[in-house]
Amino acid sequence: MINNIAELLEALVKAEREMLSKEDIPHRVTIGDMYEELTAEIIQRSFFDGLNLNVVTGSFIENPVGVYSKEMDVMLIEGEAKRIGRTRRYKVSPDQVIAVIQVKKTLNKQQLSSAYENLKDVYDISEWDQCPTYTQHLWRNSFLQICNKDIVDRQKLRTDFADKTEEQVFHMLALEAAMPIRIVISYEGYKTEHGLRQGVYDFVSDNLSTVDEMKHGYSPLIFPNLIINEGISLIKGNAQPYVGPMIDGQWAFYFSHPKKPMVHLLEVIWTRLTYRFNITSDIFGEDLEIDGLNTLFLANMVNVDGIQAWNIEYVSTSKERLEQEIVIKDWEPVKLSFQEYALIMYLINIGSINNREIKSIFGKDDENFVSDSFLKHLVNSHLIVVDTIGQVSLATTECKTMHIEGNGFFAADDRSGRFSRWLEKMKGTPKPDNT
Structure with missing residues (x-):
């Protein structure tokens, strides 16, 4: 248009x-x-x-x-x-x-x-x-x-x-x-x-x-x-x-x-x-x-x-x-690891989480798990924000996610409908996970 x-x-x-x-x-x-x-x-x-x-x-x-x-x-x-x-x-x-x-x-x-x-x-x-x-x-x-x-x-x-x-x-x-x-x-x-x-x-x-x-x-x-x-x-x-x-x-x-x-x-x-x-x-x-x-x-x-x-x-x-x-x-949504995808889905459904508690989502007891480095990709991709006391929340207005068989996990802000249009272009009209 x-x-x-x-x-x-x-x-x-x-x-x-x-x-x-x-x-x-x-x-x-x-x-x-x-x-x-x-x-x-x-x-x-x-x-x-x-x-x-x-x-x-x-x-x-x-x-x-x-x-x-x-x-x-x-x-x-x-x-x-x-x-x-x-x-x-x-x-x-x-x-x-x-x-x-x-x-x-x-x-x-x-x-x-x-x-x-x-x-x-x-x-x-x-x-x-x-x-x-x-x-x-x-x-x-x-x-x-x-x-x-x-x-x-x-x-x-x-x-x-x-x-x-x-x-x-x-x-x-x-x-x-x-x-x-x-x-x-x-x-x-x-x-x-x-x-x-x-x-x-x-x-x-x-x-x-x-x-x-x-x-x-x-x-x-x-x-x-x-x-x-x-x-x-x-x-x-x-x-x-x-x-x-x-x-x-x-x-x-x-x-x-x-x-x-x-x-x-x-x-x-x-x-x-x-x-x-x-x-x-x-x-x-x-x-x-x-x-x-x-x-x-x-x-x-x-x-x-x-x-x-x-x-x-x-x-x-x-x-x-x-x-x-x-x-x-070509515009593309953010490609996620499974753990990143799990965190985004948690934030969509729950709202926020402290970064010290993130590993509990994955059932992790590993002391070597560092939440800051794990979150860096999501912060740089404008999907999440972390405040000064470590509270993690979505940075998006209307976050949508999708798992595409053979391609992996994806997420983006769909406020403009761009993610939905990308999905239609990629593979028919699949339904996002959280709709």
């Missing part, structure tokens, strides 16, 4: 761009308006009827004390916007805003800086600590996917972290879940993935902090969720939905991809809609392939002369390497 709609949007963009290129209008504001209207139509076609969603252009976010944001090119909102006087501008409250899109006809370092500063204002305009329940679900799933830990520890919000980087990722993902999606869309500019990566690197390099001059607003949180320039995408790995893992104490938080910009746009927006409106994730279709991404930035917290700040590392990748075909992998 998502690929079909993305193809329609790509065709729309191509046709509209050809039409706009024939308009011989030297007035820059009018040209900007034309591309904003094109983008508004793309966003309008990217969501579903019946959700009370609307698209507004050239309008503002008004926070609870009456302060206005900078003008936002395009916003996807829930509910109706309020017209400002006799103008064609509107104002909306922060809680209405689902996505904010800044539109550029041509992207370069100057225009990238302009779009970045506008989208930064989304963070500045309001407090994001009073949020509806769905944002907590999104936060939890994001932190689980990135750090293999729950946001809750011993029935309270987590206060124990591996290091300062993990702690900051924890707080940052809470804000990512609460804030609107921020997107930059440009129709011309950088011609290659390598060129766009270099352009963003140059922009970041121009805004590095020093001990003598701190430049605020350039942490991973403020980076747009998505930048689209012609056919190329830059994507944030905040697990909403694209996952940037922790690698040796650094967070891989920004990626590039040379194709499928409308697929990326839809996946970012639809992921938020599934949480906000409790829509089943099967809207994404079969979803049994995983596209590779090219890492652009890693980040970790550092302490320089008593000042804590984010250190951002550019992952330099040659033009030749980027021009190679992106690897597409």
Whole structure:
């Protein structure tokens, strides 16, 4: 489904761009308006009827004390916007805003800086600590996917972290879940993935902090969720939905991809809609392939002369390497040993167990059985979490398991229906063990 709609949007963009290129209008504001209207139509076609969603252009976010944001090119909102006087501008409250899109006809370092500063204002305009329940679900799933830990520890919000980087990722993902999606869309500019990566690197390099001059607003949180320039995408790995893992104490938080910009746009927006409106994730279709991404930035917290700040590392990748075909992998559930399978089934049926008691499930008296090493595979596979006192529980929303004769034991979160679709593809329509 998502690929079909993305193809329609790509065709729309191509046709509209050809039409706009024939308009011989030297007035820059009018040209900007034309591309904003094109983008508004793309966003309008990217969501579903019946959700009370609307698209507004050239309008503002008004926070609870009456302060206005900078003008936002395009916003996807829930509910109706309020017209400002006799103008064609509107104002909306922060809680209405689902996505904010800044539109550029041509992207370069100057225009990238302009779009970045506008989208930064989304963070500045309001407090994001009073949020509806769905944002907590999104936060939890994001932190689980990135750090293999729950946001809750011993029935309270987590206060124990591996290091300062993990702690900051924890707080940052809470804000990512609460804030609107921020997107930059440009129709011309950088011609290659390598060129766009270099352009963003140059922009970041121009805004590095020093001990003598701190430049605020350039942490991973403020980076747009998505930048689209012609056919190329830059994507944030905040697990909403694209996952940037922790690698040796650094967070891989920004990626590039040379194709499928409308697929990326839809996946970012639809992921938020599934949480906000409790829509089943099967809207994404079969979803049994995983596209590779090219890492652009890693980040970790550092302490320089008593000042804590984010250190951002550019992952330099040659033009030749980027021009190679992106690897597409088939999605598969987690393959389990029999003992891992038994533990997952126990957790599905009972709820939780302390890691000191796990060997009792298998009738083990072996003193050499080490629960921590036994659990490592399941933790890294995002199936379970272990809190600081050793209590083991499921990390999934809807865990399903299956034994396939000749293939072994499997498990996955079936919240999206992906595991069920995989089973149908593998072998008819077998019934999961726990349904």
